[in-house]
Structures are given as C-alpha cells and as structure tokens.
Amino acid sequence: MNTTTQMSDSALVSLYIAGNEGAFEQLVNRHKNKVYTTILLIVKDSYTAEDLMQDAFIKAIHTMKGGRYNEEGKFSSWICRIAHNLAIDHFRKEKRSPVITLEDGSNVFNNMSFSEDSAESLQIKEDTHARLRELIQTLPQSQREVLMMRHYAEMSFQEIADATGVSINTALGRMRYALINLRKKMLNSNIAYDTNLYSE
Amino acid sequence: MIQTSTQNELIQYVYDELADDACAQLESALMQDSELAEGCSDLLLLQQLLDGAAKAPSERSVQNILNYSKSLSLQS
Numbered sequence: 001m002n003t004t005t006q007m008s009d010s011a012l013v014s015l016y017i018a019g020n021e022g023a024f025e026q027l028v029n030r031h032k033n034k035v036y037t038t039i040l041l042i043v044k045d046s047y048t049a050e051d052l053m054q055d056a057f058i059k060a061i062h063t064m065k066g067g068r069y070n071e072e073g074k075f076s077s078w079i080c081r082i083a084h085n086l087a088i089d090h091f092r093k094e095k096r097s098p099v100i101t102l103e104d105g106s107n108v109f110n111n112m113s114f115s116e117d118s119a120e121s122l123q124i125k126e127d128t129h130a131r132l133r134e135l136i137q138t139l140p141q142s143q144r145e146v147l148m149m150r151h152y153a154e155m156s157f158q159e160i161a162d163a164t165g166v167s168i169n170t171a172l173g174r175m176r177y178a179l180i181n182l183r184k185k186m187l188n189s190n191i192a193y194d195t196n197l198y199s200e
Numbered sequence: 201m202i203q204t205s206t207q208n209e210l211i212q213y214v215y216d217e218l219a220d221d222a223c224a225q226l227e228s229a230l231m232q233d234s235e236l237a238e239g240c241s242d243l244l245l246l247q248q249l250l251d252g253a254a255k256a257p258s259e260r261s262v263q264n265i266l267n268y269s270k271s272l273s274l275q276s
Contacts, residue, residue, distance in 0.1 A: 019273065021270055021273060025266055028262060028265055028266065032256065032262055033254045033255065034254055036254075036255060036256065037253070037255050040255055049257070050258060050261045053257050053261060053265075054261055054264055054265055057265040058265065061265075061269050061272065065269075065272060125252065128249070128252075129249075129252050129253040132249060132250070132253045133255070136253075147250075150215060151247070151251075152250075152254065156217060157211075157212065157215070169208060172208040172211050172212065173204070173208065175211050176208065176211055179211075179243060179246055182246065183242065183246060
C-alpha cells in the first residue's frame with residue numbers, strides 16, 4: 001500500500017520539496033478534478049481547460065521546487081487560486097464567452113464518466129451533472145464567482161471576501177443566493193432532487 | 201422566517217467554517233426548528249450534487265504534469 005495516501009497535503013508538499021515525486025502524484029490526483037472544474041467553469045472549453053490546468057500545476061511545481069511555497073495556507077486553496085487566476089486571465093484575453101460544441105455536436109459539458117453503476121443510472125447522473133454545470137453558468141457573475149471559489153477552489157469565505165473586495169457577509173450572501181437560485185433553476189428544469197442521484 | 205444572519209451561519213456551517221460556539225448554538229437550533237433543519241438538509245444535498253458535478257481532466261494531461269515534474273528532478 002502506498003504510504004502517502006493517508007498523508008495531509010502539507011506533509012505531501014514537504015515530501016515533494018524533499019524530492020519525492022510520488023508525493024506530488026498524490027497531490028495531483030487529489031486535487032486535479034477541482035482544479036480542472038474550476039477552470040472549465042470559467043473558460044467553458046475542455047481543451048483550453050486541460051492546457052490551463054497543466055499551466056497551473058507547472059506554476060505550482062516551480063514555486064514549490066524553487067522554495068517559494070508559503071506553508072501557511074491550504075494547498076488546495078492555493079492551487080485552485082492559481083487555476084482561477086489563470087482562467088480569469090485567459091478569459092479576459094479572449095474577451096468572449098462561447099459555448100463550445102464537440103465534433104459530435106454535443107455540448108462540452110455533457111461529457112462525464114463514472115466508474116460504477118448501471119448504464120441507466122450512469123446516464124441519469126451524467127445528465128444531471130451536465131445540466132447542473134449548465135445552470136451554474138446561468139447564475140449572475142458575482143454569485144457564480146463565489147460559488148466556484150468556495151466549492152471548487154476551496155477558498156474560505158474570508159479569502160473570497162478579500163479576493164473580491166467585499167465584506168464576508170456580502171460573500172456569504174452571494175453564496176446563499178447562488179445556492180437558492182441554483183435550487184430554483186433545478187426545480188424549474190425538472191432536475192431530480194433525489195439523494196440517490198448524488199452518491200458516487 | 202429564517203433570519204439572514206442565521207442563513208449565513210448555515211452556509212458557514214455546511215462549509216465547516218462556523219466557529220465552535222456558534223456551531224453548538226446552531227446545532228441546538230436545528231434540533232428545534234424544522235424549517236431551519238430543512239434548509240440545512242437542502243444545502244447538504246446541493247453540496248453533494250455540486251461535488252458530483254466536478255469533472256475529471258484527461259489522463260494525458262495529468263501524465264504531462266507528472267512527467268514535467270520528474271524531468272525537472274532529473275535536471276537538478
């Protein structure tokens with residue numbers, strides 16, 4: 001059994017800085033989905049998101065190997081903030097917000113995979129999650145931003161308040177409205193609100 | 201009607217950011233207030249759904265990152 005699997009992120013970072021590549025692999029596998037989703041929800045293009053995710057981790061590699069990593073914060077918040085900033089930079093450069101479709105005509109967000117379950121329940125989960133990602137895109141920008149920063153980038157509400165220049169109560173209020181609106185949109189879109197769908 | 205301050209605390213609670221003393225108070229309120237408990241339950245369900253909506257990158261991208269890191273180690 002790999003002894004790094006139960007370690008904290010902080011311990012893995014220390015091991016990696018000391019030269020343990022296995023520790024880094026563990027960190028990447030632990031956080032790749034949230035980093036990737038954070039970027040994807042901003043740039044809305046899977047190819048660009050893949051590139052930016054690599055850029056984010058490469059930036060992290062240089063910071064850690066260069067001895068500039070600040071151990072005070074959480075690794076997950078830090079790497080997701082790098083990803084978020086890269087995605088926002090890219091988005092500003094592009095100055096557009098296209099809905100990208102794949103060669104087969106499907107929306108880029110309709111492309112998830114699950115390892116277990118029946119084909120039918122897999123399809124229901126896939127559809128539900130794809131619809132949810134689409135609904136997140138329809139939230140007002142300030143609400144979407146807080147939701148992504150808190151849920152996917154794992155930033156604390158205080159960190160979000162600092163990053164966006166608002167009070168913590170405003171950040172909390174935006175998150176509250178984001179979740180309320182998301183729930184309303186789900187109900188309006190007839191997305192099943194069923195716990196059985198949510199378990200992995 | 202749930203007060204805004206309580207609703208904000210509920211958000212902090214489900215995201216594990218509420219201070220211990222406030223947490224105890226809220227948990228006590230949850231035992232007595234069914235509307236609040238329902239709101240909490242809804243938030244937890246949404247959280248689970250949002251977790252499930254996270255998407256995985258390709259294995260190729262992950263491998264590129266790991267290979268890049270290893271290549272730097274070999275150089276040093």
